[in-house]
Amino acid sequence: MEQAVILAGARVATSATRTSRLDLLVRQGQVFFSRHEISPEGEIDLSGFLILPGLINAHDHLELNLFPRLGRGPYPNATAWADDIYRPDEAPVKQHLGVPKRVRLFWGGMKNLLSGVTTVAQHNPYHPDVFDEGFPIRVVKHYSWAHSLRFSNDWQYRYRQRPAGAPFIIHAAEGLDEDARREIYQLDAASALGRSTVVVHGVALRREELMLVRKRGASLIWCPSSNDFTLGRTLSEAAFSSGVPIALGTDSALTAEGDLTDELRRASQVIDPVRLYGMVTSGAARVLCLGSAAGCIRNGGAADLLVVPDRGQAPAEALLDLRPQLVIVNGHIDLISETITERMRAASFSAYQVIEVEDRGRWLTPFNISGLIDQARQALDGDLRLAGKAVIS
Ligand SMILES: [Zn+2]
Structure with a gap:
């Protein structure tokens, strides 16, 4: 995601117990609480989702x-x-x-x-x-x-x-x-x-x-x-x-x-x-002495964001049944579910690869997962488990 994008329509966590309905602009690794004018293709409809700070x-x-x-x-x-x-x-x-x-x-x-x-x-x-x-x-x-x-x-x-x-x-x-x-x-x-x-x-x-x-x-x-x-x-x-x-x-x-x-x-x-x-x-x-802007969503702060389904829960409650749908790190989409890619028809994920892990889910990610799987399986006689869970693809 090199271009600016708007994350529109989601509830955004402002603390453990509070949310605000805000459109977020993500640009050059930062997040802003303002829309600015960008092309409509740059907007992702995240209605029905809750945005938390990356953990x-x-x-x-x-x-x-x-x-x-x-x-x-x-x-x-x-x-x-x-x-x-x-x-x-x-x-x-x-x-x-x-x-x-x-x-x-x-x-x-x-x-x-x-x-x-x-x-x-x-x-x-x-x-x-x-x-x-x-x-x-x-x-x-x-x-x-x-x-x-x-x-x-x-x-x-x-x-x-x-x-x-x-x-x-x-x-x-x-x-x-x-x-x-x-x-x-x-x-x-x-x-x-x-x-x-x-x-x-x-x-x-x-x-x-x-x-x-x-x-x-x-x-x-x-x-x-x-x-x-x-x-x-x-x-x-x-x-x-x-x-x-x-x-x-x-x-x-x-x-x-x-x-x-x-x-x-x-x-x-x-x-x-x-x-x-x-x-x-x-x-x-x-x-960890990371500075006061880390660990929260702040206007002008780092675009490190975690998007989960919105069930009307408080941000803190979302941690107890964590199902990441989209993870943005430093403004880049590093993990995205198929549900959300469908809302981004203008964007191409052809360079992304599938990662699927037992009991966790299936996503697209920009990393070379097939290469990582091959290199690990070679040494492990095919039995590849990530923190105890089978890596499926
Ligand atoms: Zn230790």
């Missing part, structure tokens, strides 16, 4: 999303899980590592796109050659990270070297035992628990550690289905009432149930939809 997945390991879940938990902590599953020379890890990393990263991007994610935080190095251009979604670029206290000897150095205004993201307190809990005190003793610190998991934290995290101004990322699988439980009620900012993440297919759609459903068993909405939109943007 933010605060934690993923993009290259690990073709893997099956590995491990037989629950384990006392993440180290025990990692020690148990680390078999790089055996099936299925060996076959999966045989899929080129660039291809695996791309599939991780597709997993996110299919659940309406337009921005993901990758917990591993940033690959500019893959992420900077032609990737399905935005990958947070301004960040520092360490895997964990156990597996990153240089975590203190990495914290000190974080760029100004960037988050420092680390797996910590991922367990139920004293070893896991102690990590928060180790971070604090090294003066590495501060406003930019983002603790992924934090399941071990009791009220007193949560108070410390809050006092230091640090944040949490919550990955409930991953925690269920590895530890047999997730964050306690104390975490949700602690005042610590929390964003939602999927983690990878190695431990998660599936994609962000699954994670939202799991999270909704614990917290209300309005709070959940913040955890994948503006609240997640704050945790």
Whole structure:
């Protein structure tokens, strides 16, 4: 979508609970609350649809999303899980590592796109050659990270070297035992628990550690289905009432149930939809230091949009039964259902390819899906699953 287009007739989310009937102009990667004059072919009739901000997945390991879940938990902590599953020379890890990393990263991007994610935080190095251009979604670029206290000897150095205004993201307190809990005190003793610190998991934290995290101004990322699988439980009620900012993440297919759609459903068993909405939109943007214009639809803001059927629901309620019909990333149509292509007769999607995934749906997308399928299936003896679900075409 290089030309300007008008998204006409939809309800547009202005917060978790409010919508407004607005026509949106999308032009050069930005969205505007005004029609301007453009040719009629540039107008898409989206009556009957609801437009949400593109979602933010605060934690993923993009290259690990073709893997099956590995491990037989629950384990006392993440180290025990990692020690148990680390078999790089055996099936299925060996076959999966045989899929080129660039291809695996791309599939991780597709997993996110299919659940309406337009921005993901990758917990591993940033690959500019893959992420900077032609990737399905935005990958947070301004960040520092360490895997964990156990597996990153240089975590203190990495914290000190974080760029100004960037988050420092680390797996910590991922367990139920004293070893896991102690990590928060180790971070604090090294003066590495501060406003930019983002603790992924934090399941071990009791009220007193949560108070410390809050006092230091640090944040949490919550990955409930991953925690269920590895530890047999997730964050306690104390975490949700602690005042610590929390964003939602999927983690990878190695431990998660599936994609962000699954994670939202799991999270909704614990917290209300309005709070959940913040955890994948503006609240997640704050945790990841993405700026106040991220995670919301704002006049002049980025054109990162998710379109779903309008059933009269509040924006927050739409997250509980997420069926993306159209996903626009930086002004480009990266995912579109056949229902919506039929409303765009003037536009040609001949260069788009079909992607169909079990239990998720069928869409058109501008990416080279057939090539990605071929490259992955070669190494995997034909059994291609994206976050546990069969890739059909
Ligand atoms: Zn992780």
